[in-house]
Amino acid sequence: MSEIILEVQNLKKYYQQGSLFQKKESVKAVDDVSFVLHRKETLAIVGESGCGKSTTVKSIIRLTEPTSGKVILHGEDFTSLKGNALREARKKLKIIFQDPYSSLNPRMTVRDIIAEPIDIEKTWKTRGEREEMVLETMRLVGLDPTWINRYPHEFSGGQRQRIGIARAIILKPDIVICDEPVSALDVSIQAKIINLLKQLQEELNISYIFISHDLGVVKHIADRILVMYLGHVVEEGTSEDIFNHPSHPYTQTLLNAIPTIGVEMNESSLIDGDLPSPSNPPKGCVFHTRCPFAKEECVLKQPEVKDLGNGHQYACILNAENESE
Ligand code: SF4
Numbered sequence: 383m384s385e386i387i388l389e390v391q392n393l394k395k396y397y398q399q400g401s402l403f404q405k406k407e408s409v410k411a412v413d414d415v416s417f418v419l420h421r422k423e424t425l426a427i428v429g430e431s432g433c434g435k436s437t438t439v440k441s442i443i444r445l446t447e448p449t450s451g452k453v454i455l456h457g458e459d460f461t462s463l464k465g466n467a468l469r470e471a472r473k474k475l476k477i478i479f480q481d482p483y484s485s486l487n488p489r490m491t492v493r494d495i496i497a498e499p500i501d502i503e504k505t506w507k508t509r510g511e512r513e514e515m516v517l518e519t520m521r522l523v524g525l526d527p528t529w530i531n532r533y534p535h536e537f538s539g540g541q542r543q544r545i546g547i548a549r550a551i552i553l554k555p556d557i558v559i560c561d562e563p564v565s566a567l568d569v570s571i572q573a574k575i576i577n578l579l580k581q582l583q584e585e586l587n588i589s590y591i592f593i594s595h596d597l598g599v600v601k602h603i604a605d606r607i608l609v610m611y612l613g614h615v616v617e618e619g620t621s622e623d624i625f626n627h628p629s630h631p632y633t634q635t636l637l638n639a640i641p642t643i644g645v646e647m648n649e650s651s652l653i654d655g656d657l658p659s660p661s662n663p664p665k666g667c668v669f670h671t672r673c674p675f676a677k678e679e680c681v682l683k684q685p686e687v688k689d690l691g692n693g694h695q696y697a698c699i700l701n702a703e704n705e706s707e
Pocket of ligand 1: 674699
């Protein structure tokens with residue numbers, strides 16, 4: 383395995399919820415999440431909406447400040463950086479959003495949108511140099527350079543996502559966080575964007591943290607997968623281990639919800655009950671209120687993490703593949 387470039391240690395993000403006149407409740411959106419990311423690796427974080435995957439990545443990049451825990455980027459404590467040191471470190475860590483249209487200024491040309499990060503960082507000396515950096519990035523992401531003067535509304539959804547990707551990679555970051563980057567696109571366009579991300583990874587040695595609720599998409603890009611439920615990581619492993627030997631009942635349920643690759647999972651029809659509120663999470667195993675294998679002890683204490691080797695771990699009292707102990 384290649385070098386570790388990002389390490390997340392015991393990350394927590396709790397929100398206080400409630401109005402002025404109500405008792406404040408603590409919402410545990412992310413509760414003790416740890417993982418590592420290797421160079422040129424794609425780590426997918428999957429789970430239902432509300433499982434904490436987007437809050438996890440927003441806390442990593444400090445779009446929202448984590449309540450506690452550490453993010454080590456290139457051996458340095460990213461969580462404690464301030465001012466110039468934080469700005470400098472952020473050049474190495476970029477994000478692509480789900481809805482490219484809302485993140486693109488409709489009054490700016492594609493030239494100025496893509497150039498924004500290099501303008502902010504002042505990485506060019508002449509206008510010609512700036513133009514060449516934009517054109518090179520457009521070619522890299524498969525945008526026709528003759529479109530440089532166009533505005534966002536003149537592009538299709540897939541092309542707009544390419545603009546979002548161009549803006550994320552123009553500073554040649556080490557890590558790109560992809561927050562549901564293809565879920566707003568048609569299936570045929572999804573495949574093209576996934577292929578583009580893979581091609582850019584090869585050419586630029588990028589590592590991805592890929593957030594998705596669509597395991598069909600994840601199967602095409604992830605090297606490793608983290609399965610989250612109610613702010614907790616319940617299973618982690620290589621893509622092969624997660625798809626071929628899912629060991630946590632929640633992972634098995636998610637996989638059963640994708641009869642065909644590329645078809646969005648239909649969580650509601652396969653998982654009994656609603657996701658519990660993160661302000662009042664179940665005691666013991668957080669999945670016990672919906673787990674078909676729940677036993678009395680699941681309500682009493684949190685299950686220990688079991689290690690199956692090769693980085694495959696899951697938090698459940700059952701033996702792998704649901705054999706009873
Ligand atoms: Fe289900 Fe118990 Fe395992 Fe939790 S610990 S997933 S409730 S069997």
